[in-house]
Amino acid sequence: MQLNAIQIILVVLVSFLAGMEGILDEFHFHQPVIACTLIGLVTGHLIPCVILGGTLQMVALGWANIGAAVAPDVALASVASSIILVLGGDFDAKGINSAFAVAIPLAVAGLLLTILVRTISTGIVHIMDRAAEQGSFRKIEMWQYIAICLQGLRIAIPAAMILAVGAGPVKALLHMMPKTLTDGLAIGGGMVVAVGYAMVINMMASREVWPFFAIGFVLAAIDKLTLIGLGAIGLSLALIYLKLEKSGGSGSGSGDSGAGGSNTGDPVGDIIDNY
Amino acid sequence: MADQVKISKKDRLSVWWRSTFIQGSWNYERMQNGGWAYSLIPVLKKLYTTKEDRAAALKRHLEFFNCHPYMASPILGVTMALEEDRANGADIDDVAIQGVKVGMMGPLAGIGDPVFWFTVKPIIGAVAASLAYAGNIMGPILYFVAWNVIRMAFMWYSQEFGYKAGSKITDDMSGGLLKDVTKGASILGMFILGALIDRWVVVKFTPVVSTTKLQKGAYIDWSSLPSGLTGVKEALIQQKDGLSLTMHQVTTLQDNLDLLIPGLAGLLLTFLCMWLLRKKVSPIIQILGLFVIGVGFHYLGIM
Numbered sequence: 001m002q003l004n005a006i007q008i009i010l011v012v013l014v015s016f017l018a019g020m021e022g023i024l025d026e027f028h029f030h031q032p033v034i035a036c037t038l039i040g041l042v043t044g045h046l047i048p049c050v051i052l053g054g055t056l057q058m059v060a061l062g063w064a065n066i067g068a069a070v071a072p073d074v075a076l077a078s079v080a081s082s083i084i085l086v087l088g089g090d091f092d093a094k095g096i097n098s099a100f101a102v103a104i105p106l107a108v109a110g111l112l113l114t115i116l117v118r119t120i121s122t123g124i125v126h127i128m129d130r131a132a133e134q135g136s137f138r139k140i141e142m143w144q145y146i147a148i149c150l151q152g153l154r155i156a157i158p159a160a161m162i163l164a165v166g167a168g169p170v171k172a173l174l175h176m177m178p179k180t181l182t183d184g185l186a187i188g189g190g191m192v193v194a195v196g197y198a199m200v201i202n203m204m205a206s207r208e209v210w211p212f213f214a215i216g217f218v219l220a221a222i223d224k225l226t227l228i229g230l231g232a233i234g235l236s237l238a239l240i241y242l243k244l245e246k247s248g249g250s251g252s253g254s255g256d257s258g259a260g261g262s263n264t265g266d267p268v269g270d271i272i273d274n275y
Numbered sequence: 276m277a278d279q280v281k282i283s284k285k286d287r288l289s290v291w292w293r294s295t296f297i298q299g300s301w302n303y304e305r306m307q308n309g310g311w312a313y314s315l316i317p318v319l320k321k322l323y324t325t326k327e328d329r330a331a332a333l334k335r336h337l338e339f340f341n342c343h344p345y346m347a348s349p350i351l352g353v354t355m356a357l358e359e360d361r362a363n364g365a366d367i368d369d370v371a372i373q374g375v376k377v378g379m380m381g382p383l384a385g386i387g388d389p390v391f392w393f394t395v396k397p398i399i400g401a402v403a404a405s406l407a408y409a410g411n412i413m414g415p416i417l418y419f420v421a422w423n424v425i426r427m428a429f430m431w432y433s434q435e436f437g438y439k440a441g442s443k444i445t446d447d448m449s450g451g452l453l454k455d456v457t458k459g460a461s462i463l464g465m466f467i468l469g470a471l472i473d474r475w476v477v478v479k480f481t482p483v484v485s486t487t488k489l490q491k492g493a494y495i496d497w498s499s500l501p502s503g504l505t506g507v508k509e510a511l512i513q514q515k516d517g518l519s520l521t522m523h524q525v526t527t528l529q530d531n532l533d534l535l536i537p538g539l540a541g542l543l544l545t546f547l548c549m550w551l552l553r554k555k556v557s558p559i560i561q562i563l564g565l566f567v568i569g570v571g572f573h574y575l576g577i578m
Contacts, residue, residue, distance in 0.1 A: 025344055026295045028422050033400070033407050037415040047410045054407025054414055058475055061397045061404070072559060104566065108559055121302035125309045125337065128300070132337055135329035137316050144313040147300035180574050187578050188569025190477030191544060195561045197472055198548035200393045200464070208458075209465040216469025221537045227402050227470070234466035238459040 003043060003086070008163055010042035012156050015079045019155030020148055022075035022114065030075035030155075032056035039082040048091040049082045055100050056081070059189060062196025073110025075155050077103040083162050094182075101185035104192065113154045121147050212237060280322050282359050287352075287438065289317040291431050294351055298344050306341035314347075318355050322362035332358070335369050342380035343387025348430040350379045352437020360441075386457050394464040395425060401471055476541030480528040481578060487524045494519040 003011065014035070021030040028034060033053040040049025060074045081103035088095055124147050131139035201213075216234065219225060225233075293314040300309030312333055319332045342350060353375055361367040399421050407414030495513045500506040514520060532539055551561055572578040 020299075023301055024296060024298050026298075026426065028419065031400070031418065033403050033415045033418050037407070037412070046412065050407045050412055050415060051410050054404045054409075057400055057404035057407065061400045061471065061475075062393075072562065104562065108563070111559065118302055121300045121309070122304045124300055125302050125305055128309050128312070129334070129337060132312070132333035133330055135326040135333065137320055137329070137333075140309070140312055140333065141316065144296065144299050144309055147309065148296060151299070181570055184570030184573035185566055186569075187477075187479075187573050188566035190479075191541075191565045191569060192562045194472070194476045194541065194545045195548045195552075195558050195565070197468055197476070198545050198552055199558060200397070201468060201545070202549055202552055204389050204393055204461045204464055204468075206461070209461050212462050213465040213469040216466035217473050217538065217542060218469075218536070220470035220473035227398070227405060227474075230470045231398055231402075231463075231467065234463045234470075237466060238462040241462055242455055242459055 002166075003163070007043055011039060011083060011163065012160050014038045014042060015159035016152035016156040018075040018079050019152040022073060022110075022155065023117075023151040024148070030078070032060055032074055032078040035075065035078035036082040039079060039086065043086045045086050045091060048085060048096060052082055052085055052096050052099055053078065055096065055189075056103055059104075059193050060196065061193070062198075062200045072104075072107035073114055074107060076110030076113070076158060077107035079155055079159050080106045080162055083159060087162070087166070097186050098182050100189060101182055104185075104189070110155070110158075113158075117150050117154050120150060212241075280359070280362050282318055282321065282355055282438075286317045286321055287355070287434065288431075290314055290351055290355065291348070291434055293317070294344075294348055294430065294434070297347055305337070305339040307344075307347070308337050308340050311340045311347070311351075312336040314351060315354065315358075318358060322358055335372060338373055338376075340376060340380060341384070343384045343391065345391060345426060345430055346383040346387035346433075347380075348434040349437035350376060350383065352434040352439075353379065353441060356438050356441035386460075389457060389464055390460040391426075394460045394467070396422075397464070397471060398467055401467075401475075472541055472545050473538035476538070476544060478540035478544055479578060480532070480540070481576065482528045483525055484528050484531055485526045487526075489519055489522055489524055494522050 014029075017038075018030040018035045021027055029038070033050075033056075036049045036053030036056065037046070040046040040053075043049075056074070056078055060072075060077075063072060063074060081099045084102060085091070085095060085099035088099065090098075124143050128140050128143050131143065205213075212234070215237070216230065219230060219233065293316070294310075297307050297310035297314055299313070301307060302309070315336055319329065319336070323329045323332050336354075340347075354372060357367055357372050357375060361372075399418055403414040403418035405414075406417065495510055495518045497510070500509050529540075548561055552558065569578065
């Protein structure tokens with residue numbers, strides 16, 4: 001379908017917002033469930049985009065920017081894939097699936113752009129250093145805003161480029177993909193979730209908390225328990241554990257590292273390590 | 276003392292709002308330093324009036340800084356308190372201020388990552404995603420409201436806490452409460468991770484292990500059903516009674532695996548990814564690799 005001028009401007013604006021948030025990580029406009037919804041809202045195809053956002057969000061649950069490491073870029077993935085979904089004009093399950101399939105390569109491409117902008121920002125803080133010597137608050141503020149805008153443009157420019165190319169080529173590209181490929185990508189999509197979870201477990205695991213992982217895994221097989229229900233069970237377990245640990249006195253657990261990333265005292269981790 | 280400079284609540288609110296943009300100029304050399312200085316500007320402006328003092332203060336706060344973006348708030352609070360004392364004549368040198376910043380950012384980042392990225396975000400995200408997946412607009416709304424209310428409240432109250440506690444906060448860090456929060460979060464986080472892996476890591480093997488012919492009476496005998504809608508009704512009733520739709524019972528590899536415990540393949544895949552991560556295989560390569568495997572195995576008919 002074709003978008004009118006106002007819709008195009010709004011889509012680019014949403015992309016800009018998502019790009020800013022991709023680095024700020026505060027309001028979370030870049031999270032798929034929100035970014036895709038916003039694109040859907042301004043283009044008038046709300047529900048398919050919400051579904052696409054939910055699908056992508058599931059994959060991106062465990063992705064986080066930790067320290068200097070950057071996760072695959074959800075901002076570009078969500079914005080670009082929902083624009084492609086809207087331009088493609090297929091709003092059934094198949095259309096959503098093929099938009100989802102292009103999202104992951106886009107997330108990797110977005111990562112490269114993030115690294116580029118973060119390198120440019122190194123130059124910007126050197127300009128800030130000079131502003132500091134003059135004691136100029138105004139200049140530091142200005143360069144902070146410029147740096148944020150660069151992050152916004154990181155997503156807004158690719159989004160505008162997809163819009164400029166138009167529905168035809170995008171559609172043709174999607175139709176070129178054979179069914180084995182799109183189905184296979186969907187199967188792969190079901191598995192990539194594991195990578196994010198593995199990253200998180202590597203950060204949190206310790207001897208103390210592995211049993212809770214096992215309980216969660218087994219209980220989740222009961223279909224009637226919703227995620228909110230599981231959350232309540234997990235929260236109760238944590239509270240009970242903390243309470244018992246205190247009243248237990250001698251504090252056998254206190255020597256263990258809690259969270260915080262150290263892998264010592266992590267039996268499963270050690271097995272995995274030594275394997 | 277008449278000429279005491281005090282930081283007002285308005286200044287602190289301004290710092291709180293600005294700290295939203297702390298990662299804006301994130302760079303490979305000094306990471307969040309630009310955003311940190313930007314956030315503190317309202318306070319520095321109030322406390323220091325001469326050009327020399329302002330330049331010195333800005334330089335001091337353009338040093339290396341990197342923390343979890345929300346966990347920077349308590350540190351901002353403490354730093355404000357220290358700068359206030361310093362401007363009022365207390366003997367606090369640059370090294371002390373930098374020391375407090377560096378000393379707090381490591382441990383606090385260690386709390387922020389498990390609490391926000393690995394507990395709050397996956398839980399809110401999973402609930403929102405499952406709503407959105409079903410086409411429910413409440414999904415995104417719920418995510419946005421819940422996340423931002425939690426975040427903004429945390430940032431404001433922890434910054435206020437830091438400001439009031441001043442330099443004493445480093446003592447509180449070793450205290451019980453924060454340790455409990457971290458441990459509680461990792462328990463809840465691991466529990467939820469276990470559940471999410473079972474529910475959302477989808478690995479399905481399609482090869483057929485066995486096809487057994489069922490006994491008569493265990494399947495719906497289509498030829499003996501009455502014709503028309505009564506036949507459909509009869510078939511549905513029989514299926515509800517547990518009769519099979521076909522004459523053969525097909526057992527796939529997946530059915531056998533599910534008998535052990537549902538989601539086992541997903542769990543093993545997660546362990547494999549953990550192992551690969553520890554062998555320093557980049558997550559990006561793993562993600563692309565899994566897509567290649569997905570396409571390849573599907574082509575071969577295994578998945």
